Amino acid sequence: xxxxxxxxxxxxxxxxxxxxxxxxxxxxxxxxxxxxxxxxxxxxxxxxxxxxxxxxxxxxxxxxxxxxxxxxxxxxxxxxxxxxxxxxxxxxxxxxxxxxxxxxxxxxxxxxxxxxxxxxxxxxxxxxxxxxxxxxxxxxxxx
Numbered sequence: 001x002x003x004x005x006x007x008x009x010x011x012x013x014x015x016x017x018x019x020x021x022x023x024x025x026x027x028x029x030x031x032x033x034x035x036x037x038x039x040x041x042x043x044x045x046x047x048x049x050x051x052x053x054x055x056x057x058x059x060x061x062x063x064x065x066x067x068x069x070x071x072x073x074x075x076x077x078x079x080x081x082x083x084x085x086x087x088x089x090x091x092x093x094x095x096x097x098x099x100x101x102x103x104x105x106x107x108x109x110x111x112x113x114x115x116x117x118x119x120x121x122x123x124x125x126x127x128x129x130x131x132x133x134x135x136x137x138x139x140x141x142x143x
Contacts, residue, residue: 027087027134029077031062034140037069054141074135084127087134091123103128107138 033055044057091112098110104127
């Protein structure tokens with residue numbers, strides 16, 4: 001557990017000075033941006049979790065909202081197991097897959113999600129039986 005926490009802290013440190021971002025995941029659902037800066041974009045809900053702000057909004061708002069100091073993002077949408085596997089396939093190369101308390105989780109990397117072309121970015125996809133959550137570099141909220 002400590003290794004996972006340290007890895008997440010390291011990833012957060014790498015992304016602290018990123019430029020403002022719009023939604024880079026191309027799915028229709030509920031988007032969450034994870035930012036180190038308090039912001040109040042119109043149409044979004046804000047939750048503070050330690051030093052990270054979870055800025056959540058629907059797809060239409062997420063596509064036009066610029067969020068500063070983003071260290072990750074995720075999107076949650078309804079789907080079935082087949083949709084989960086199709087989502088994994090369209091994102092990139094899966095490196096591992098496992099079950100975590102009844103939730104199917106896949107992790108991999110993609111060149112489709114980076115801010116800069118040809119930049120490989122980690123992603124994580126989770127399926128709880130009803131919803132699929134896609135996060136980059138990882139799902140920082142719950143799945």
